[in-house]
Amino acid sequence: MTAALRRLATLPRRLLVNPILARELRVAGRRRSTYITRAGFALLLAFGIVFVLLTMTRSSGWGGDSVVYRAQELTRTVQFLTFALLWIGFACLALLGPVLTAGSICDERRARTLDTLATTPITPLQIVVGKLTARMQEAVTLALIAAPALLALRVFGGVPGETILAFVAVALATIYLGAALGIWFSSWHRGSAGATVYAFLTLGLLTVGPTIIAAVARTQNYFNAAALGIPQEWLAWIFNAGFLACPPVVLVIEMSGAQPPGGFGGVTAWLAHRRWLLTTLWLVLQATAVVLIAARSVRVQLTKAEEGGAVKPAQAGRESKRLAKLRGTPVYWRESTAAVFPKRWHMFVVLGVLAAFLGWAYAEIGMDEGSFHQLIGFSGLALLTLLAAVSTTGAIASEREARTWEVLLTVPLSGWHILASKIAAALRRLILPGALFMLHFIVAAAMGHVVAHDVLLIPVVVLPVMLFYLASGLFFSLAFKKIITAVACNIILLITLWIGVLVMAIVVMQVAFDGFGTGEDIVGTALFIYHPVAMLAGLIEHAIDAGAGARFTQYQLANESVSLPVFAIALGAQAGFHLLGAALFLKLSLSLFRARGGRAS
Amino acid sequence: MIEISAIRKTFGDLVAVDDLTLNLDAGQIFGFIGPNGAGKSTTMKILACLLRADAGTARVDGMDTRFEGDRIRRIIGYMPDFLGVYHDLTVDEYLHFFAAAYGLPRKKRRATVDGVLELTDLTAKRTAMVDSLSRGMQQRLGVARVLVHDPKVLLLDEPASGLDPRARIEMRELLTELGRMGKTLIVSSHILSELAEMSTSIGIIEKGKLLFAGSIDDAYARIGRGHRILVTIETEGGADLQAAAAAIARDERIAGASATDTGLDVTLAPGHTSHHTVVELLLARELRIASFTPQAPRLEDAFITLTKGELQ
Numbered sequence: 001m002t003a004a005l006r007r008l009a010t011l012p013r014r015l016l017v018n019p020i021l022a023r024e025l026r027v028a029g030r031r032r033s034t035y036i037t038r039a040g041f042a043l044l045l046a047f048g049i050v051f052v053l054l055t056m057t058r059s060s061g062w063g064g065d066s067v068v069y070r071a072q073e074l075t076r077t078v079q080f081l082t083f084a085l086l087w088i089g090f091a092c093l094a095l096l097g098p099v100l101t102a103g104s105i106c107d108e109r110r111a112r113t114l115d116t117l118a119t120t121p122i123t124p125l126q127i128v129v130g131k132l133t134a135r136m137q138e139a140v141t142l143a144l145i146a147a148p149a150l151l152a153l154r155v156f157g158g159v160p161g162e163t164i165l166a167f168v169a170v171a172l173a174t175i176y177l178g179a180a181l182g183i184w185f186s187s188w189h190r191g192s193a194g195a196t197v198y199a200f201l202t203l204g205l206l207t208v209g210p211t212i213i214a215a216v217a218r219t220q221n222y223f224n225a226a227a228l229g230i231p232q233e234w235l236a237w238i239f240n241a242g243f244l245a246c247p248p249v250v251l252v253i254e255m256s257g258a259q260p261p262g263g264f265g266g267v268t269a270w271l272a273h274r275r276w277l278l279t280t281l282w283l284v285l286q287a288t289a290v291v292l293i294a295a296r297s298v299r300v301q302l303t304k305a306e307e308g309g310a311v312k313p314a315q316a317g318r319e320s321k322r323l324a325k326l327r328g329t330p331v332y333w334r335e336s337t338a339a340v341f342p343k344r345w346h347m348f349v350v351l352g353v354l355a356a357f358l359g360w361a362y363a364e365i366g367m368d369e370g371s372f373h374q375l376i377g378f379s380g381l382a383l384l385t386l387l388a389a390v391s392t393t394g395a396i397a398s399e400r401e402a403r404t405w406e407v408l409l410t411v412p413l414s415g416w417h418i419l420a421s422k423i424a425a426a427l428r429r430l431i432l433p434g435a436l437f438m439l440h441f442i443v444a445a446a447m448g449h450v451v452a453h454d455v456l457l458i459p460v461v462v463l464p465v466m467l468f469y470l471a472s473g474l475f476f477s478l479a480f481k482k483i484i485t486a487v488a489c490n491i492i493l494l495i496t497l498w499i500g501v502l503v504m505a506i507v508v509m510q511v512a513f514d515g516f517g518t519g520e521d522i523v524g525t526a527l528f529i530y531h532p533v534a535m536l537a538g539l540i541e542h543a544i545d546a547g548a549g550a551r552f553t554q555y556q557l558a559n560e561s562v563s564l565p566v567f568a569i570a571l572g573a574q575a576g577f578h579l580l581g582a583a584l585f586l587k588l589s590l591s592l593f594r595a596r597g598g599r600a601s
Numbered sequence: 602m603i604e605i606s607a608i609r610k611t612f613g614d615l616v617a618v619d620d621l622t623l624n625l626d627a628g629q630i631f632g633f634i635g636p637n638g639a640g641k642s643t644t645m646k647i648l649a650c651l652l653r654a655d656a657g658t659a660r661v662d663g664m665d666t667r668f669e670g671d672r673i674r675r676i677i678g679y680m681p682d683f684l685g686v687y688h689d690l691t692v693d694e695y696l697h698f699f700a701a702a703y704g705l706p707r708k709k710r711r712a713t714v715d716g717v718l719e720l721t722d723l724t725a726k727r728t729a730m731v732d733s734l735s736r737g738m739q740q741r742l743g744v745a746r747v748l749v750h751d752p753k754v755l756l757l758d759e760p761a762s763g764l765d766p767r768a769r770i771e772m773r774e775l776l777t778e779l780g781r782m783g784k785t786l787i788v789s790s791h792i793l794s795e796l797a798e799m800s801t802s803i804g805i806i807e808k809g810k811l812l813f814a815g816s817i818d819d820a821y822a823r824i825g826r827g828h829r830i831l832v833t834i835e836t837e838g839g840a841d842l843q844a845a846a847a848a849i850a851r852d853e854r855i856a857g858a859s860a861t862d863t864g865l866d867v868t869l870a871p872g873h874t875s876h877h878t879v880v881e882l883l884l885a886r887e888l889r890i891a892s893f894t895p896q897a898p899r900l901e902d903a904f905i906t907l908t909k910g911e912l913q
Contacts, residue, residue: 190688190689322694323693323694323697326694326697326698326701326707327701327707328701328704329701330698330699330701330702331702333698333701334687334690334698338689339689399685402685402686402687402688403681403683403684403685404685404686404687405685406651406681406685407679407681407684407685407746408702409651410649410650410651410674410677410678410679411674411699411702411703412671412674412675412702412703412704413702414671598651599650599651599670600647600650600651600652600653600654600666600667600670
């Protein structure tokens with residue numbers, strides 16, 4: 001008993017003072033990417049400050065004579081600045097979690113250092129905690145970068161200290177969960193790109209899922225407070241707890257300063273007023289559970305006996321079918337026939353969860369709900385783009401990491417053949433999710449809820465966008481040695497083009513033209529045509545309206561109502577832009593392949 | 602078949618290959634010897650069109666590696682020191698993949714793959730996943746891979762590393778057989794005795810410089826190391842081994858002689874290979890020979906002498 005207690009007492013020290021952590025910290029200190037990330041984060045915060053200041057000073061009359069008015073404006077500006085910093089920080093840190101750790105165990109396995117670690121007395125939990133702590137240290141460093149600005153702003157008042165604390169705590173807890181998921185998926189997934197995607201999807205599921213369920217349960221009146229024997233406001237509070245699982249939602253609640261329902265006393269009342277603390281605790285609890293699962297998964301990896309011998313007869317049958325598909329494009333064949341899921345049952349689990357969720361959504365919401373189609377459209381586009389953004393980022397980098405690249409370069413396949421095959425195979429692997437996405441709209445069209453010709457136009461929006469990010473991913477895969485760097489760069493490109501450009505446009509309009517003014521319509525329409533989400537939303541909106549039998553047959557292009565030919569031209573322009581971008585990235589990739597690919601001639 | 606003329610390759614300040622010149626005919630098995638980081642792999646990569654030499658030219662079958670990579674790739678088989686394998690393929694699929702990559706017609710692939718599997722004794726493992734193979738099996742698979750397109754030139758970087766003794770012998774026999782088939786092989790290895798047994802010529806490289814290239818006998822001649830013979834003498838009659846060694850060493854055909862616990866250690870002078878000389882000298886001193894053991898020349902001696910003597 002005493003020994004057990006002693007072991008428990010020394011557990012934190014054993015976990016945190018371990019060689020894995022020391023090595024990770026040392027290596028991170030040597031990595032250029034560490035400093036680039038910090039500099040990039042600082043730049044982003046600085047950009048946020050400039051953006052808010054410009055917007056505020058242009059939109060308000062700071063030049064007024066009234067001291068009281070100027071003081072009010074100052075307070076308002078400080079408030080906006082603080083929230084801008086907090087939100088930028090939160091968004092970056094939340095997105096960074098899975099990226100930071102998704103390669104941690106994959107890299108060890110690929111470098112065959114995991115086997116070496118297995119021969120040491122280091123426990124799997126120490127490995128996981130060591131790696132995670134090192135990454136969390138980096139996250140805390142990033143959070144500290146914002147601290148001077150936040151402290152300076154506090155001098156001018158604006159946002160209560162507890163709100164800042166709430167943002168920091170929720171952000172760090174979110175990154176902890178994301179990083180823990182990253183490390184877990186890294187422990188059983190072969191490639192870091194796949195681990196990143198799984199970690200992001202699971203993070204989304206764990207944070208957004210309960211919120212959606214709570215929202216639907218509340219609106220559909222699933223539970224009756226009287227039948228359950230609890231006060232109605234308690235039931236409302238339970239539903240609210242579902243919202244608390246989603247960090248951005250709880251932060252918005254925190255910002256709004258909304259009061260919790262009454263009926264609580266003592267500690268529960270104190271906690272009810274600090275919803276952010278509950279969210280933080282919930283995230284930390286989930287993350288800790290994931291850490292323990294990850295440690296178990298690493299243990300399995302460490303102790304897994306060498307799988308030898310022949311494959312099972314069923315596999316042999318599949319294999320001959322697989323070989324039958326091998327024609328003159330071996331790289332395409334290998335890439336497209338590679339298993340998407342490490343184990344077959346993983347696929348069934350994912351498909352099962354998806355089918356259950358969609359089945360529930362169809363049953364509850366129904367096909368006649370227009371916003372449901374918009375939600376599916378946006379989610380589908382976002383998911384397909386995200387999958388495309390990570391599909392090719394490991395195409396070359398993984399070959400380099402596995403040291404098969406050198407061998408591939410000695411075969412007489414041209415650079416064009418290799419690169420085009422990689423993109424084609426990645427696109428081929430995305431056919432299934434793409435087909436599922438389209439199936440929703442095809443069924444909706446067959447049931448008469450949306451018009452068929454608009455459904456036919458959906459791939460014109462989605463496919464070029466996917467091709468663009470497949471090509472850019474390939475470029476980054478060639479440019480960087482590490483898959484995770486390529487993944488991060490492509491996701492940053494995606495965020496920049498989808499969000500950054502919009503923000504930049506607003507800043508430029510504010511600075512150069514003193515607000516949108518007369519150019520508002522032109523810029524707004526241009527941004528609408530440029531943005532795939534806006535175009536898809538416009539398309540689906542028309543599909544729903546026309547499907548519902550509305551007389552209105554015009555398409556919305558920002559604030560303009562246009563005819564089908566005009567909308568089709570806009571659609572063509574957007575597709576052309578993305579296809580041109582894809583071609584450019586492919587050309588750049590080819591040049592990079594020739595210059596640095598590894599062939600002398 | 603291979604003509605390397607004064608090639609030089611640097612990586613920053615490091616001179617990996619320095620003014621290296623080498624010519625190999627078809628059917629030669631060239632053993633490439635050198636310490637780690639000597640420039641063996643860099644030379645092989647230049648021949649495999651993976652690296653471009655900063656100066657000089659390298660030709661394979663008359664084709665310049667700087668400009669005719671596409672044609673050269675069709676006639677060479679390169680096996681790097683670290684074999685990267687596609688883990689998600691079976692042995693059969695792995696070889697079919699490369700057969701397709703080399704443009705083998707579909708109808709020919711099955712027979713070709715079957716042939717190389719048999720040649721490398723991997724037929725029983727054809728349905729096994731590549732990552733389930735042992736290191737030795739993976740090395741064999743690497744050799745099988747470089748043979749699928751029947752190349753004229755094989756560049757094998759440490760093909761025997763990680764193999765057990767039996768597998769090493771099998772690998773040696775396989776490479777000798779490939780040499781007999783008329784293929785030109787450049788093989789690097791740290792196991793010098795094996796290279797000595799199968800190579801028709803060797804090259805010793807250190808710090809990027811080719812210190813020696815030629816036959817193994819030429820290497821021994823270059824280091825002045827003659828044939829060595831260990832003689833056991835019956836000493837019941839009170840034979841003075843020290844005196845006998847000194848007397849024998851004075852003969853011009855003898856490079857050196859020393860007394861051991863049981864007899865004499867005699868080395869013939871370079872250019873002299875007749876063991877009869879030693880017998881004659883011993884009998885002339887009325888020494889009774891209990892045993893007479895000629896020692897085979899060792900490539901290690903040439904390697905140690907040449908690499909230490911000239912640069913270190």
